[in-house]
Amino acid sequence: MGRTITEKILAAHTTQKGIRTGMLINARVDIALGNDVTAPIAIAEFRKAGGVNVFDKEKVVLVPDHFTPNKDIASAEQCRIVRQFAREQGLTNYFEIGEVGVEHALLPEQGIVLPGDLVIGADSHTCTYGALGAFATGVGSTDLAAAMLTGEAWFKVPESMKFVLHGQLSKWVSGKDLIIYVIGKIGVDGALYRAMEFTGDTVRTLTMADRLTMANMAIEAGAKNGIFAPDETTIAYVKERAKRGYTVYDSDPDATYASVIEVDVTKIEPQVAFPHLPSNARGISSVGNVPIDQVWIGSCTNGRIEDLRVAAKVLKGRRVAPYVRLIVVPATPTIYRQALKEGLIETFLDAKAAVSAPTCGACLGGHMGILAKGERSVATTNRNFVGRMGHPESEVYLANPAVAAASAVLGRLAGPDEL
Amino acid sequence: MKFTGKIWKFGDNVDTDAIIPARYLTTSDPEVLAAHCMEDADPTFPVKVKKGDIIVAGENFGCGSSREHAPIAIKAAGISCVIARSFARIFYRNAFNMGLTIFESRDLWERVAEGDELTVDGDEGLIWIAKGKESLAVEPIPAFMQELILSGGLMSYLAAKRRSGNGR
Numbered sequence: 001m002g003r004t005i006t007e008k009i010l011a012a013h014t015t016q017k018g019i020r021t022g023m024l025i026n027a028r029v030d031i032a033l034g035n036d037v038t039a040p041i042a043i044a045e046f047r048k049a050g051g052v053n054v055f056d057k058e059k060v061v062l063v064p065d066h067f068t069p070n071k072d073i074a075s076a077e078q079c080r081i082v083r084q085f086a087r088e089q090g091l092t093n094y095f096e097i098g099e100v101g102v103e104h105a106l107l108p109e110q111g112i113v114l115p116g117d118l119v120i121g122a123d124s125h126t127c128t129y130g131a132l133g134a135f136a137t138g139v140g141s142t143d144l145a146a147a148m149l150t151g152e153a154w155f156k157v158p159e160s161m162k163f164v165l166h167g168q169l170s171k172w173v174s175g176k177d178l179i180i181y182v183i184g185k186i187g188v189d190g191a192l193y194r195a196m197e198f199t200g201d202t203v204r205t206l207t208m209a210d211r212l213t214m215a216n217m218a219i220e221a222g223a224k225n226g227i228f229a230p231d232e233t234t235i236a237y238v239k240e241r242a243k244r245g246y247t248v249y250d251s252d253p254d255a256t257y258a259s260v261i262e263v264d265v266t267k268i269e270p271q272v273a274f275p276h277l278p279s280n281a282r283g284i285s286s287v288g289n290v291p292i293d294q295v296w297i298g299s300c301t302n303g304r305i306e307d308l309r310v311a312a313k314v315l316k317g318r319r320v321a322p323y324v325r326l327i328v329v330p331a332t333p334t335i336y337r338q339a340l341k342e343g344l345i346e347t348f349l350d351a352k353a354a355v356s357a358p359t360c361g362a363c364l365g366g367h368m369g370i371l372a373k374g375e376r377s378v379a380t381t382n383r384n385f386v387g388r389m390g391h392p393e394s395e396v397y398l399a400n401p402a403v404a405a406a407s408a409v410l411g412r413l414a415g416p417d418e419l
Numbered sequence: 420m421k422f423t424g425k426i427w428k429f430g431d432n433v434d435t436d437a438i439i440p441a442r443y444l445t446t447s448d449p450e451v452l453a454a455h456c457m458e459d460a461d462p463t464f465p466v467k468v469k470k471g472d473i474i475v476a477g478e479n480f481g482c483g484s485s486r487e488h489a490p491i492a493i494k495a496a497g498i499s500c501v502i503a504r505s506f507a508r509i510f511y512r513n514a515f516n517m518g519l520t521i522f523e524s525r526d527l528w529e530r531v532a533e534g535d536e537l538t539v540d541g542d543e544g545l546i547w548i549a550k551g552k553e554s555l556a557v558e559p560i561p562a563f564m565q566e567l568i569l570s571g572g573l574m575s576y577l578a579a580k581r582r583s584g585n586g587r
Contacts, residue, residue: 037441037444037486037488038485038486038487040447041447041487041488041491044447045574046574048574048575048578049574049575049577049578049581050578050581066444067444067445071445072445074445074446075445078445078446121485122485122487123484123485124483124484124485124509126485138485138509139485139509139512139513140485140486140487140490140509140512140513140516140517141487142487142513142516142517142572142573142574143512143513143516143573145574146573146574146577149577188432188479188482189432189478189479189482189505189507192479192505192507192508193508219509222479222482222507222508224508277432364436364441364444364484365436365440365441365442366441366442366444383434383436383483383484385434385436385437385483386434386436386437386459386460387436387437387440387459388436388441392440392459
């Protein structure tokens with residue numbers, strides 16, 4: 001009987017035989033990731049269990065990206081715990097301010113995660129790496145602590161849902177729109193405990209940036225992981241970054257799926273997820289008149305160079321509407337530098353945007369763009385829960401970078417065709 | 420394992436930002452987290468919650484972030500167990516790892532109101548409602564999970580195993 005790519009990667013990381021859906025397995029992890037919010041608890045738990053040395057100092061990755069550059073004294077203390085641990089353990093992959101970026105943009109960019117890897121991260125958006133053909137899933141701090149100690153984690157082998165995407169994307173439509181559209185169809189628990197596997201002719205035309213955006217938001221449908229089988233685009237991306245070997249897996253044609261969902265992408269227009277769930281999807285033509293206070297472009301979902309290029313294209317020669325704030329956050333220093341070289345940062349500054357150092361920042365209501373009571377923000381991020389970016393009575397509208405940029409110019413939720 | 424307590428009732432998709440808003444994630448001190456638990460969903464919760472109270476919720480409880488601060492906050496607030504129609508995957512895992520007891524019940528939500536009292540018998544697999552006059556079946560907690568909860572979570576459990584020479 002055929003197997004899915006998810007089953008094959010899990011099988012390759014355990015000594016257990018006859019891997020099938022629903023089986024509990026203990027598996028070897030290639031990368032165990034933590035950040036400044038989740039690692040301090042993991043480090044305390046690691047010590048509580050008598051941990052002295054991590055299982056492999058190249059495979060434990062710590063990225064202080066959430067409340068950095070340190071927001072306040074409490075966050076500075078959290079970062080100090082992470083930094084001290086990284087130094088003491090001699091971790092290869094610890095990223096200090098100046099080198100740090102948003103973890104899920106940083107790890108693929110630096111070639112730390114590769115096709116065929118099994119990755120756990122104490123951050124729910126760890127599922128991003130599925131775009132590379134890896135099995136990657138978010139866990140809590142305790143699971144991270146156990147993995148730091150043993151190099152292993154337990155999993156239930158998930159069922160897979162197959163999303164077959166057909167057709168050519170319309171103008172201004174990106175991976176962000178596809179995933180919001182899909183979540184709108186299946187709901188925020190539509191893929192609970194399952195793998196979301198993306199395939200079809202559209203997928204082969206998607207850039208890595210689009211695929212990373214889509215896998216990133218698999219968790220917003222409750223999925224355990226999102227995954228794309230590697231193709232030429234994937235290989236072109238990883239071959240210049242990889243410092244070790246990797247394995248390409250694909251699903252067998254006769255693999256078993258919990259469901260197969262066909263999506264005709266030609267009918268999809270830019271999508272906006274209205275408050276307060278990522279599944280409240282609407283096409284841009286039916287958003288109505290929604291005045292806004294802020295636009296936030298960045299995050300592990302849409303803070304890559306491709307996203308900044310789209311935003312700059314829309315903003316070129318234009319200005320942010322009066323009394324509206326536009327904040328642009330390149331997700332990594334490499335992206336920041338590239339944006340500088342291409343003149344994108346200048347375009348942002350000319351448009352009267354503020355450009356920040358790489359950080360998760362306001363995406364999770366941390367800092368660098370928090371909303372007041374009653375304020376509305378269009379954000380290229382992944383969550384719009386109550387209070388996500390600030391006051392419990394503020395609102396977040398999730399959109400792609402083109403819609404975000406156009407909305408900043410018009411001062412209301414709008415697509416770039418309205419400019 | 421048996422729990423009796425007053426019900427706090429919540430709907431579907433209670434996310435981790437509702438359980439503990441990210442603005443408080445600059446600490447992992449359980450007492451501080453408990454003081455803000457559920458405050459955006461119900462500001463009276465952190466003030467009025469009593470030790471032993473029980474949360475009853477709808478579908479997909481704990482969706483969103485992987486923050487273990489969520490089960491830590493609920494546990495430190497004094498909640499004895501959470502009974503939901505379904506749980507988000509990472510929260511489910513974190514709850515056991517942290518030693519917070521959780522049960523899945525499809526039918527309980529519609530049959531109880533906030534403020535009601537209920538008793539869960541985790542060994543027998545029964546939930547008693549309506550002053551003990553009615554009962555619903557619930558999946559009992561497996562022995563291993565009970566041991567894990569009683570130890571105070573996965574790492575304490577592993578440490579105890581190591582000390583007794585049974586672990587790796």
